Amino acid sequence: MTDTPVILTRNLTKSYGGFAAVQELNLSVGSNRITAFLGQNGAGKSTTIKMLLGMIRPSRGEGTVLGKRITDAEENRAMRRKVAYVAENKPLYNYMSVEQTIGFASSFYPDWRSDFATKLLNEYKLPPQRKVKALSKGMRTKLALLLAFARRPELLILDEPSEGLDPVGIEHLLQMLVAQAAEGVAIFFSSHQIAEVERVADHVCILDNGRLLVDASLDQLRQSYRRIDLVFASAPQEREFRITGVERIQTKGHQMSVFASGNAEAVIERARDLDAVSVEVAPVGLREIFLETVKEN
Amino acid sequence: MLWYKAWLETRSRFLTCLATLTIFCAVFVGHAQGLIRPEWKTDYNRLLFVTQQFIVTMWILAVVLLGMGGIVRERAIGTSSLTLSLPVSRARLLGIRVGVGVLEAIALAVVPWATVFLVSSLARMPILISQVGFYVLLLIAGGSAYFAMAILVSSLVESEYTAPAVAFGLVLLTAIVFDAWLRPFNLWRLLTGDFYIDRHTYLISWPFPWRGVLASMSAAALMLSTSISVIQKREF
Numbered sequence: 001m002t003d004t005p006v007i008l009t010r011n012l013t014k015s016y017g018g019f020a021a022v023q024e025l026n027l028s029v030g031s032n033r034i035t036a037f038l039g040q041n042g043a044g045k046s047t048t049i050k051m052l053l054g055m056i057r058p059s060r061g062e063g064t065v066l067g068k069r070i071t072d073a074e075e076n077r078a079m080r081r082k083v084a085y086v087a088e089n090k091p092l093y094n095y096m097s098v099e100q101t102i103g104f105a106s107s108f109y110p111d112w113r114s115d116f117a118t119k120l121l122n123e124y125k126l127p128p129q130r131k132v133k134a135l136s137k138g139m140r141t142k143l144a145l146l147l148a149f150a151r152r153p154e155l156l157i158l159d160e161p162s163e164g165l166d167p168v169g170i171e172h173l174l175q176m177l178v179a180q181a182a183e184g185v186a187i188f189f190s191s192h193q194i195a196e197v198e199r200v201a202d203h204v205c206i207l208d209n210g211r212l213l214v215d216a217s218l219d220q221l222r223q224s225y226r227r228i229d230l231v232f233a234s235a236p237q238e239r240e241f242r243i244t245g246v247e248r249i250q251t252k253g254h255q256m257s258v259f260a261s262g263n264a265e266a267v268i269e270r271a272r273d274l275d276a277v278s279v280e281v282a283p284v285g286l287r288e289i290f291l292e293t294v295k296e297n
Numbered sequence: 298m299l300w301y302k303a304w305l306e307t308r309s310r311f312l313t314c315l316a317t318l319t320i321f322c323a324v325f326v327g328h329a330q331g332l333i334r335p336e337w338k339t340d341y342n343r344l345l346f347v348t349q350q351f352i353v354t355m356w357i358l359a360v361v362l363l364g365m366g367g368i369v370r371e372r373a374i375g376t377s378s379l380t381l382s383l384p385v386s387r388a389r390l391l392g393i394r395v396g397v398g399v400l401e402a403i404a405l406a407v408v409p410w411a412t413v414f415l416v417s418s419l420a421r422m423p424i425l426i427s428q429v430g431f432y433v434l435l436l437i438a439g440g441s442a443y444f445a446m447a448i449l450v451s452s453l454v455e456s457e458y459t460a461p462a463v464a465f466g467l468v469l470l471t472a473i474v475f476d477a478w479l480r481p482f483n484l485w486r487l488l489t490g491d492f493y494i495d496r497h498t499y500l501i502s503w504p505f506p507w508r509g510v511l512a513s514m515s516a517a518a519l520m521l522s523t524s525i526s527v528i529q530k531r532e533f
Binding site: 055056073078081083085087089091092093095096100103104107109 | 375378379
């Protein structure tokens with residue numbers, strides 16, 4: 001198995017007048033892994049995905065998906081044959097029934113797995129004859145996911161895939177993502193549900209204000225990010241701890257809390273040099289990493 | 298399957314327009330039996346000329362309605378990301394929509410006139426098939442500009458209700474402007490056969506007005522190619 005990037009962008013930028021929705025994005029999404037694309041609302045996630053799929057044109061920069069240039073209409077069309085995309089609002093044609101929707105989607109993909117689609121149809125308890133407009137939000141999400149999974153894609157791009165699903169549906173989705181990745185499908189998904197991301201993602205990208213702030217494996221993040229709580233005999237000086245890797249310092253009286261993306265050992269050493277009364281080092285979860293990163297930005 | 302999608306999107310509009318046109322024509326012509334008297338042919342031909350005027354007006358409204366839709370409207374209702382993620386070019390998406398629309402427009406011209414022909418025959422007031430053919434051909438070939446205009450408007454205007462309002466407004470505006478100042482180029486009069494009708498017999502006289510029809514078809518081709526260009530450049 002090779003690790004050629006399935007998504008590769010260089011200085012990808014999208015501006016609307018004076019507002020830059022995505023700025024100089026250099027993204028590299030590896031194959032055979034699940035990559036989470038995190039960001040607040042309006043961070044530029046959907047704009048990035050739309051640029052990758054040729055729905056909007058970049059203002060600057062370039063990119064490839066599965067080796068095909070995103071700005072070349074013909075290459076982009078060929079790429080879309082191998083990519084499954086589920087948009088945030090789970091768009092489906094209201095005038096079609098579930099069965100018609102599946103028949104319609106299957107006609108575009110030679111590798112469509114009818115047996116798998118039937119299996120998911122039964123598992124998701126989707127009524128084949130019911131019109132899409134009569135489906136609940138959760139059922140619409142399930143149908144959109146069925147269409148994505150059954151086409152045997154090389155890359156799955158999912159925008160908020162768990163939205164509208166109940167806990168059982170979310171569990172099924174997460175298992176399905178892991179199973180698809182095990183089959184060699186690269187998965188690139190955005191989500192606001194950090195707990196879900198932590199369960200399945202191998203790699204995390206955090207976007208804020210159109211800029212890529214974090215691009216690392218989840219293991220790397222877990223190993224390098226630390227919260228160090230310090231207590232001193234007298235009020236500490238923050239400037240003493242402004243060293244490489246320290247992202248944020250909060251001081252309250254004799255207490256100090258340091259949030260570090262790396263170099264935690266240096267912080268501890270500095271604290272001991274300054275006669276810290278207490279030094280407590282704690283690993284940081286992805287939720288905190290995300291919140292601190294966007295807060296800092 | 299894109300043909301099927303285009304059909305599903307337009308079928309209720311199409312069937313409603315077709316039923317309205319056909320039923321009205323059948324009733325209108327069926328009631329003309331009272332005209333039967335020695336000179337009925339001229340009166341009846343005049344009635345058919347009026348029928349064509351009605352069909353043309355309704356047909357224009359119908360094809361403008363059928364031209365609405367497409368991925369710009371889908372953007373407004375939120376399904377464009379599904380359509381555009383399919384491995385299909387935007388030109389093909391538009392082309393298939395135009396193809397389905399043209400077939401429906403042809404049916405909207407042929408079926409009402411076929412009904413008129415049938416009802417007339419049953420009422421023992423047979424009409425010349427050449428006259429029916431003339432009227433239908435005028436409508437389909439000459440009227441293509443109206444359908445293309447609707448496609449162009451639907452490619453430019455996003456809102457679900459603004460696009461038809463703009464398209465119907467343009468139809469009305471062109472009808473008024475051309476009738477007041479550019480009557481020889483009035484497309485509505487071309488389609489009704491107003492320029493070619495013999496005012497004594499109320500029969501349309503050949504030859505077929507190819508120049509006017511070709512001008513309309515050229516305008517249609519230009520508007521459709523502009524629509525493709527607009528759709529390809531547009532961001533969703």
